[in-house]
Amino acid sequence: MNGPSLALRQRSLGDPSAEFPLFPPLTRGCPATSTDSLAYPLEITYDYAKVDRRLFAQEPGPDLARWSPLLPPLEAPTLGEGGTPLVEFGEVYVKDESRNPTWSHKDRLNRVAISAAVACGAPGVVVASSGNHGASAAAYAARAGLRAIVLASADSPLAVQAFVRAYGAKVVSVPVEARWPLLREVVDRLGYHPVSNQTVTHTGHPFGPEGYKTIAYELFLQLGEVPAAVFTPTGYAELLYGVWKGFVELRLLGLADRMPRMFSCETAAGGPHARALATGVPAAIVELGPTDAYGIAGTVGGHRGVVAVRDSGGEAVLVTDDELRRAQRDLARQGMWQELSGAAGVAGYRRLRRDFDGPVVCVATSSGFKDAGVGSERYPVVENPSLESLTA
Structure with a gap:
């Protein structure tokens, strides 16, 4: 059922008619549509007519090879990435990507x-x-x-x-x-x-974001339906776009009858995707102010995030460090300690305060162990411990 990859070729997000062979990966953006001031990413196309729908009858679990027909060829061995839990958190669900092998969502991208x-x-x-x-x-x-x-x-x-x-x-x-x-x-x-960006606006590796599609596949199976909205921490928007593309494919295969609205959640200190969407440009470059959310702090945006938010009818949400810290604290008190940047999905949902017709998923991306300064703080030693000192 899983079988070989059905990947066909690379296609430009700047002009879908611009297609290129599957190999070699075009790691410097689309050569046909990019300019000195704007680089367009590429995506991978597949032979969807040959996809066996029973692929989505399996239980979600580790190792992206379970989705191999809808991924580029997986030549690198697995570390058990994927199959992360979906946890109820108040009125939303949290997709906890910190449970991956190196404690972040990036394992899905790097397997590919x-x-x-x-x-x-x-x-x-x-x-x-x-x-x-x-x-x-x-x-x-x-x-x-x-x-x-x-x-x-x-x-x-x-x-x-x-x-x-x-x-x-x-x-x-x-x-x-x-x-x-x-x-x-x-x-x-x-x-x-x-395996990272080389262009003036972000394009990154054309194969990598395909790994994030598997989050959409898992959410579809875990919820038993397509969520109404998905909020993702957003740096270069590869995660945001990959999740969106996964749901696009589910509808294309006739498995889903609706699409979620996608929300990019960026630090208010920068927010290049929010700027691009607000000004109607394919991608933007901004100045970056001070922030502790280094995982999503960047001056450079890319066209992927614009496509996912625009085509899904979603929005760009900017969150402050204080909002991120509150979300991080509350997640930890429910057993999910996230990196400050990893709490941006929850912080973005709280800032928007919108009602949705269906389940809402906030993707949490990375373990709190990754934050700056973790482990540097010293705590006092209680020299004569007693029950009274513990309960004071």
């Missing part, structure tokens, strides 16, 4: 992107990341027997840098503005496969 590196015969992978993406890429590269170079920003959390190094990756802390030029040099001179 690292597979592309294996298929291309690359000697290694290179990624510019200050957190989840770097750790996940390093883990999947190690599992696949590939070398990994991670270009981290100089102010990324030390605990996260140690996490990445544990997988054997070469981690180099560099100024933020130096990461992408150095990444391109590693690609051009060493032949490493890039």
